[in-house]
Amino acid sequence: MQPTTQPGSLLRLATAGSVDDGKSTLVGRLLHDSKQVFADQLDAVERVSRERGLDGADLALLTDGLRAEREQGITIDVAYRYFATPRRRFILADTPGHVQYTRNMVTGASTAQLAVVLVDARHGVVEQTRRHAAVAALLGVPHVVLAVNKMDLADYAEEVFAPIADEFADYSRALGIREVTAIPISALRGDNVVEPSGHIDWYSGPTLLEHLETVDVDADQPGSAARMPVQYVLRPQSPDFRDYRGYAGQVTAGTFAPGDEVLVLPSGRRTSVAGIDRLGTRDVSLAHAGQSVTLRLTDDVDVARGDIIAAADQPPRVTRELSATVCHLADRPLHAGDRVLLRHGTATVKALVASLDSVLDLRTLRREPGPEALRANDIGRVHLRTASPLPLDDYAEHRRTGSFLLVDEADGTTLTAGMVGEPLGGDTVTKL
Amino acid sequence: MTGLRWATTNGRKGTRTTAATAASAARSRHPARPPRLTHLDALESEAVHVFREAAAEFERPVLLFSGGKDSIVMLHLAAKAFWPARVPFGLLHVDTGHNFPEVLKFRDHAVAEAAVRLEVARVQDYIDDGRLRERADGTRNPLQTVPLLDAINTHRFDAVFGGGRRDEEKARAKERVFSLRDEFGQWDPRRQRPELWSLYNGRHRPGEHVRVFPLSNFTELDVWQYIEREQIELPSIYFAHRREVFRRGGMWLTAGDWGGPKPDELETVQTRSVRYRTVGDMSCTGAVDSHAETVPEIIAEIAASTLTERGATRADDKLSEAAMEDRKREGYF
Numbered sequence: 001m002q003p004t005t006q007p008g009s010l011l012r013l014a015t016a017g018s019v020d021d022g023k024s025t026l027v028g029r030l031l032h033d034s035k036q037v038f039a040d041q042l043d044a045v046e047r048v049s050r051e052r053g054l055d056g057a058d059l060a061l062l063t064d065g066l067r068a069e070r071e072q073g074i075t076i077d078v079a080y081r082y083f084a085t086p087r088r089r090f091i092l093a094d095t096p097g098h099v100q101y102t103r104n105m106v107t108g109a110s111t112a113q114l115a116v117v118l119v120d121a122r123h124g125v126v127e128q129t130r131r132h133a134a135v136a137a138l139l140g141v142p143h144v145v146l147a148v149n150k151m152d153l154a155d156y157a158e159e160v161f162a163p164i165a166d167e168f169a170d171y172s173r174a175l176g177i178r179e180v181t182a183i184p185i186s187a188l189r190g191d192n193v194v195e196p197s198g199h200i201d202w203y204s205g206p207t208l209l210e211h212l213e214t215v216d217v218d219a220d221q222p223g224s225a226a227r228m229p230v231q232y233v234l235r236p237q238s239p240d241f242r243d244y245r246g247y248a249g250q251v252t253a254g255t256f257a258p259g260d261e262v263l264v265l266p267s268g269r270r271t272s273v274a275g276i277d278r279l280g281t282r283d284v285s286l287a288h289a290g291q292s293v294t295l296r297l298t299d300d301v302d303v304a305r306g307d308i309i310a311a312a313d314q315p316p317r318v319t320r321e322l323s324a325t326v327c328h329l330a331d332r333p334l335h336a337g338d339r340v341l342l343r344h345g346t347a348t349v350k351a352l353v354a355s356l357d358s359v360l361d362l363r364t365l366r367r368e369p370g371p372e373a374l375r376a377n378d379i380g381r382v383h384l385r386t387a388s389p390l391p392l393d394d395y396a397e398h399r400r401t402g403s404f405l406l407v408d409e410a411d412g413t414t415l416t417a418g419m420v421g422e423p424l425g426g427d428t429v430t431k432l
Numbered sequence: 433m434t435g436l437r438w439a440t441t442n443g444r445k446g447t448r449t450t451a452a453t454a455a456s457a458a459r460s461r462h463p464a465r466p467p468r469l470t471h472l473d474a475l476e477s478e479a480v481h482v483f484r485e486a487a488a489e490f491e492r493p494v495l496l497f498s499g500g501k502d503s504i505v506m507l508h509l510a511a512k513a514f515w516p517a518r519v520p521f522g523l524l525h526v527d528t529g530h531n532f533p534e535v536l537k538f539r540d541h542a543v544a545e546a547a548v549r550l551e552v553a554r555v556q557d558y559i560d561d562g563r564l565r566e567r568a569d570g571t572r573n574p575l576q577t578v579p580l581l582d583a584i585n586t587h588r589f590d591a592v593f594g595g596g597r598r599d600e601e602k603a604r605a606k607e608r609v610f611s612l613r614d615e616f617g618q619w620d621p622r623r624q625r626p627e628l629w630s631l632y633n634g635r636h637r638p639g640e641h642v643r644v645f646p647l648s649n650f651t652e653l654d655v656w657q658y659i660e661r662e663q664i665e666l667p668s669i670y671f672a673h674r675r676e677v678f679r680r681g682g683m684w685l686t687a688g689d690w691g692g693p694k695p696d697e698l699e700t701v702q703t704r705s706v707r708y709r710t711v712g713d714m715s716c717t718g719a720v721d722s723h724a725e726t727v728p729e730i731i732a733e734i735a736a737s738t739l740t741e742r743g744a745t746r747a748d749d750k751l752s753e754a755a756m757e758d759r760k761r762e763g764y765f
Contacts (some may be wrong), residue, residue: 009468009470009471010469010471010474010475040739077606077621077622077624078606079598079602079606080605080648081605082598082599082649089471091649094605103626104626106626106628107626107627107628110628110629111628111630217468218468231481231484231485231488232487232488232514234514234515234516234517236517236518238516238517238518240516241517244516246516248484248513248514249484250477250480250630277515279476279480279512279513280511280515280516290468290469290473291469291477292476292478292480292481292484292513329626343631343633346485346488399629400630403631404631405631405633407633411635411637412612412635412636413625414625414633417626417628
């Protein structure tokens with residue numbers, strides 16, 4: 001493992017796969033073959049594998065960390081793994097594949113730039129595969145990899161792989177997924193995960209790791225209009241900074257430069273950027289997406305935590321009514337008429353669930369109108385009304401300022417994750 | 433940890449310009465496609481975001497500070513997050529009574545430089561008045577949980593920043609950035625709140641608190657690369673030095689009054705060139721053989737290491753397959 005500090009060298013990805021597709025084995029293989037597994041970890045895996053009477057080391061044991069997971073042999077919660085090559089560093093959201101854990105894939109996919117969907121070569125594209133692709137599309141994950149696993153059990157045959165890859169590519173295109181790459185692998189044997197397979201001479205594409213290292217994520221930033229939710233107002237009132245008033249936050253899209261015209265939302269006051277400080281460095285010339293910075297404004301306007309500073313020529317709309325696609329996360333169901341808190345950017349406002357418009361049938365991927373409630377793992381369309389106006393972007397344009405959470409006011413439970421506006425384009429998703 | 437070193441001496445972050453020249457330069461330099469951040473910039477920006485969120489959402493946050501590298505990096509990030517204002521919370525140290533003197537000295541130096549308030553909760557006080565009993569194996573790490581939870585209750589801290597990283601251990605890989613603890617400080621892995629996008633939910637009921645982990649996505653190597661880039665000072669025991677150590681449980685432990693070596697168990701003292709990868713209680717933190725005297729040498733050593741940080745140096749994690757998970761459930765980090 002060599003350190004890398006090149007720009008663009010951090011890739012966040014999520015995995016998805018059904019229970020027996022070998023996802024934990026794949027993640028274990030990725031870590032093991034890229035030399036991220038340390039001797040003490042491997043010792044522990046070999047010891048437990050022996051205790052269980054297995055012949056070789058069960059790489060899935062590298063990732064199933066909780067007692068209940070080891071007892072049941074399943075993954076029950078999202079875990080984050082880290083690995084690195086000389087070209088890139090990776091943060092992998094390892095998400096469980098059970099149908100009842102759709103919320104976990106949604107969680108993993110919310111920050112992912114790439115999703116790896118695993119299928120069993122013997123079973124091909126199944127319901128669960130379509131569900132994973134739909135979730136990746138809804139969450140706006142720009143790159144999807146189809147890993148056709150267990151090729152060793154399918155004689156490493158191109159005739160098995162090709163129809164699966166074609167079917168998935170057609171389906172993904174209909175969902176509006178921008179880029180799909182299919183790779184034949186055997187996680188158990190290590191074919192095409194890190195090392196090229198010696199059994200698959202008809203395949204000339206990259207191994208999974210090569211693809212992860214080289215996939216071009218630089219063009220993935222839609223929403224070039226500048227946005228910064230205000231987190232914290234910095235007023236040091238120290239002798240050196242007596243009149244300093246800075247608005248601290250993370251730029252979620254676009255760039256800010258001194259002199260830029262901006263709107264402070266939801267109030268709509270217009271002003272301009274007087275200066276930008278970045279984590280102890282005064283007067284930098286530019287703040288761009290992903291950076292935590294402090295903006296100073298030319299006018300002494302009222303700005304507080306919860307506001308969004310946005311490019312004056314392309315602001316979000318300010319509204320108290322919104323339609324959204326949501327994934328319900330909590331065991332307690334969501335009903336029309338529920339009063340909740342809505343967390344958007346750095347703002348928290350009271351909200352009313354005005355109506356539940358539809359719920360997605362995860363088998364048929366059709367929208368069923370008028371559900372009585374949304375239950376855990378349901379994906380649906382809802383209409384919400386908020387107590388005060390919010391500056392909202394469409395999720396398809398701005399992931400950070402187009403997403404929100406619904407929270408139970410009484411005990412703080414995170415109830416629902418939401419994405420503002422219509423889902424991403426494409427025929428199938430439009431039908432969702 | 434000198435307050436504003438980065439503001440004046442770190443030339444890599446861009447030279448000083450006045451607002452006016454920066455403005456005219458920037459208008460023509462608005463790039464069509466903004467540059468991606470380096471991985472260290474991305475991790476730093478994310479940690480700062482977490483600090484600011486927690487400071488804004490909670491009434492009484494506190495930062496757990498041991499004088500070890502992760503807590504030093506946390507304090508450095510906190511200072512950057514709120515610059516030019518002061519860090520808006522204090523520090524808490526749970527002192528096992530078996531800490532390395534060099535680290536305690538460094539702790540006090542760093543606290544003075546950062547001009548923050550430090551509370552210390554002492555395991556020794558609990559042992560002296562009978563609230564805790566010394567364990568047979570002499571290990572004091574598990575004893576920290578009670579003083580920690582007491583301090584959280586006494587000071588009514590509602591958010592506690594910890595330096596835990598998800599790469600450390602597989603139970604920690606499941607940890608949230610904002611991790612809700614019940615009134616007993618317990619972690620329940622089955623009842624964690626899903627965490628999506630960068631929306632952190634810090635709401636809690638009275639008596640509950642939230643552990644906040646700004647370094648969640650750092651790995652050990654990232655921490656060291658960040659220390660190198662930011663030129664952050666560390667206690668001397670992180671660098672190779674000659675020390676009297678003895679072998680116990682496959683690790684080099686420091687000889688000392690805390691309880692080693694035991695002559696009847698054939699533990700013999702020898703002087704070796706060692707350094708520490710983690711800094712904790714002397715009774716369970718092992719040294720590694722090393723000649724790395726500078727940060728770049730340490731980075732090279734870690735990159736080539738075949739052992740994890742904890743596997744190499746922590747005895748308490750080896751107690752059972754789920755030792756960390758069990759301790760987290762009880763209220764430890």
